[in-house]
Amino acid sequence: MELHTLTIHQLHQLLKSRQVSSVEATRSLLARIEATDSRINAFITVAADQAMTAAEVADQRIGSGDCAPLTGVPVALKDIFLTEGLRTTCASRMLENFIAPYDATAWANMKKQGAVLLGKLNQDEFAMGSSSENSAFGATRNPWDTNRIPGGSSGGSAAAIAAQQAIATLGTDTGGSIRQPASHCGCVGLKPTYGRVSRHGVIAYASSLDQVGPVTRDVTDAALLLQTIAGHDPLDSTSVAQAVPDYSAALKNDVKRLKIGLPKEYFIDGLDQDVQRAMDNAIAHLRSQGAEFVEVSLPHTAYAVACYYLIATAEASSNLARYEGVRFGRRASEAQGLIEMMSQSRAEGFGAEVKRRIMLGTYALSSGYYDAYYLKAQKVRTLIQRDFNEAFKQVDILLTPVAPTPAFRIGEKTADPLQMYLSDIFTIPVNLAGTCGISIPAQPSADGLPIGLQLIGRPFGEETILQAAYSFEQTTDWHRQKAAL
């Protein structure tokens, strides 16, 4: 049996019934990483020894009759999550040697169940990017076609699932950074409602938009992992004190009379043919299962990318002020005087995209421009949020593409940042509105590249999108297709 191909729930059954040990499963995944990662570069750090030790501890725990859903399950984390005692780089030279002093809450919750950490995953530096090319540790490649990007910024989180290098992973999503890579790599990626999962110990990019979520092989695993990480955390003042429902109970194959909105602004002329075909096919599937479709309008969609890149860069310029070469991170050794030391350390530590966004954000917040850019963008954000509120008066969920095209080629968009930003057009509005969205595998392109389908729910409506996604998954086998590596 190829243990590295299993889902969380499949491996859990084998572990619980003692047919397989966590040591065996962990060994299988580490061997798979060893055999494939020179071609994918999904991992920044592989923690083989620590993983084997954690697997032994998990096996003892299972031996004593205690087997929680993640006990002994080998997982990996985007390198944006702090992991106590293990290097956390955020794919930046700035944090090349940073050893986290504590665990991010989301990971702490998984660790409590006995999950086994295989290592830390590649990403765009400080989560800024849509292709995972902006990494100080080299670009991650798409396991379905290694000449193509895996998406970003959580590219390693999705590529590791597609390359069968981890059973499940965590990513973060600020403008589509979980859903878009999941779409490009044929995985399930869930961005929960803002406030549903603690951001404590997650390196901050744009704090009013950042949210943690699972990347998995199927919808059942996404529900399981969300269950583990969701909930109020006193250490994150924006995490919401709302009861966490039983997400697995929502996994029912039933979309009868579910009202699904199709935002007309997302189904524009000139949409990539393969993407259009995948959407048509998905709509036909869900309709045959009893769902009702209604056209809706999100009239401010065209303003979302501009709005996002002002708000996100402004917040980033503030958040990244902490990297000054004093308390942690890189320090330029040659510089004279405090200010020069800081400016030089930041120049050496940050890559081009991070510098560009800090510059943009600083400009948007600077004296004389604040009202014209940042405040204006925050007002437009209100209009975008209202669009969703209005749509959700008519329908239960929305169905849209995740990305305008399948995965593009490595290097195709690096010279033109604006073109890169526009590839996030269908995912960004969900972050601005603060609500939840899931990407699930739909019909692949004619060339066999994965294409994701996005289901968007009301705030804290994760159960509804999980149920619809689960129902769709029951009628298709695209999520079972595997990249030939």
Place this chain on the structure above:
Amino acid sequence: MSITCTEIDHVARLARLALSDAEKELFTSQMSAILSYAETLNGLDTDGISPTSRAVPVENAFRADAVSASIGTDQALANAPDRVDSFFRVPPVIE
């Protein structure tokens, strides 16, 4: 919207970023393009619209004013590029 080299210098100083001449030149053209695109927002009438600073309404989160466990001085200093005793050490601020 086009940005001048002087503005780039000013913003880089505010952001404490020592940019190379090549970077300044590149960012001048790229930021001009991105900010021109951002100006599409000016086509929207937002008079009377209140700004959204966070997606989900939350109240101030207070905790009890009580001492609790922390990571401690040694761990807090463990990642410092330079330290002396229980302090971060920095280059001279005043010559």
